[in-house]
Amino acid sequence: MFTERELRRGLRAKVFGNKIYTFQTIDSTNNCIKALANVGAAEGVVVLAEQQTAGRGRLGRTWLSQPEENLTFSVLLRPEVSTESINLLPLYVAVAVSQAIENSTGLRAECKWPNDLLIDKKKVAGILIESSMRQNRLEYVVVGLGLNVNQMQFTNGLLQKATSLKLETGKDFDRAKLLREILFNLETHYTQAVENDFKSVIPFWLSRTTMINKPIVVSQGNDIISGVVTGLSLDGGLVLQTNGRSQTMFAGDVTILADNPEQYMQAGSTTQVGAAFQKI
Numbered sequence: 001m002f003t004e005r006e007l008r009r010g011l012r013a014k015v016f017g018n019k020i021y022t023f024q025t026i027d028s029t030n031n032c033i034k035a036l037a038n039v040g041a042a043e044g045v046v047v048l049a050e051q052q053t054a055g056r057g058r059l060g061r062t063w064l065s066q067p068e069e070n071l072t073f074s075v076l077l078r079p080e081v082s083t084e085s086i087n088l089l090p091l092y093v094a095v096a097v098s099q100a101i102e103n104s105t106g107l108r109a110e111c112k113w114p115n116d117l118l119i120d121k122k123k124v125a126g127i128l129i130e131s132s133m134r135q136n137r138l139e140y141v142v143v144g145l146g147l148n149v150n151q152m153q154f155t156n157g158l159l160q161k162a163t164s165l166k167l168e169t170g171k172d173f174d175r176a177k178l179l180r181e182i183l184f185n186l187e188t189h190y191t192q193a194v195e196n197d198f199k200s201v202i203p204f205w206l207s208r209t210t211m212i213n214k215p216i217v218v219s220q221g222n223d224i225i226s227g228v229v230t231g232l233s234l235d236g237g238l239v240l241q242t243n244g245r246s247q248t249m250f251a252g253d254v255t256i257l258a259d260n261p262e263q264y265m266q267a268g269s270t271t272q273v274g275a276a277f278q279k280i
Contacts, residue, residue, distance in 0.1 A: 070149045
């Protein structure tokens with residue numbers, strides 16, 4: 001198991017990682033950070049665990065990770081920004097982490113809205129943002145991250161959907177060194193982003209995605225919305241051209257149809273989206 005001293009050795013970040021709590025097993029690093037935040041923990045505190053018994057991704061899903069092979073951790077933020085900027089936070093994290101991956105491995109990780117990082121169209125990292133409001137004011141934000149580092153095997157249901165840095169390169173990576181690089185990049189982007197309510201991350205995110213002009217399907221519970229991605233709104237929404245009009249999405253599961261045309265055709269397409277698909 002990591003020690004705080006080991007993780008902080010050579011850390012370039014000044015605030016992020018000022019205190020690091022490490023666990024072999026914990027229910028959820030996000031839950032632990034929230035408990036610390038509620039008793040006054042300072043911004044930049046990190047909680048890292050080798051195994052989470054109740055680790056979760058977005059929409060309450062379970063996050064699965066092999067102990068001793070990956071990075072699962074959370075960071076506490078206390079940004080003085082408007083509540084409208086919440087939807088930009090996953091984009092900020094995605095940009096910072098993708099840059100850290102590129103710096104450490106040479107791999108280019110693609111940002112997928114709203115909270116994933118992909119390599120070769122497979123998921124390598126997931127982001128979970130949770131926030132606390134008090135009197136219509138943002139009190140704190142918890143950034144949870146799961147990154148597949150040295151894991152080589154995935155359960156059958158994930159074989160075609162997930163990857164790791166080692167699977168992509170054939171190399172083992174120093175997880176402590178990688179964590180330090182991630183914290184440094186999170187802090188570097190954060191300093192600038194807070195000054196303008198995180199809007200400065202939008203062009204960086206757009207430069208690291210291939211979603212623009214792609215036909216997609218967005219699932220929101222029982223509702224299915226299809227369209228072509230045209231960009232991002234200033235508050236982090238995904239802008240679609242659908243049924244002849246522009247629509248902005250702030251939540252949902254996204255399937256990029258151009259990445260999986262067979263699934264698209266099996267699911268059945270509308271005439272408009274089918275035509276758009278043919279043009280891409």
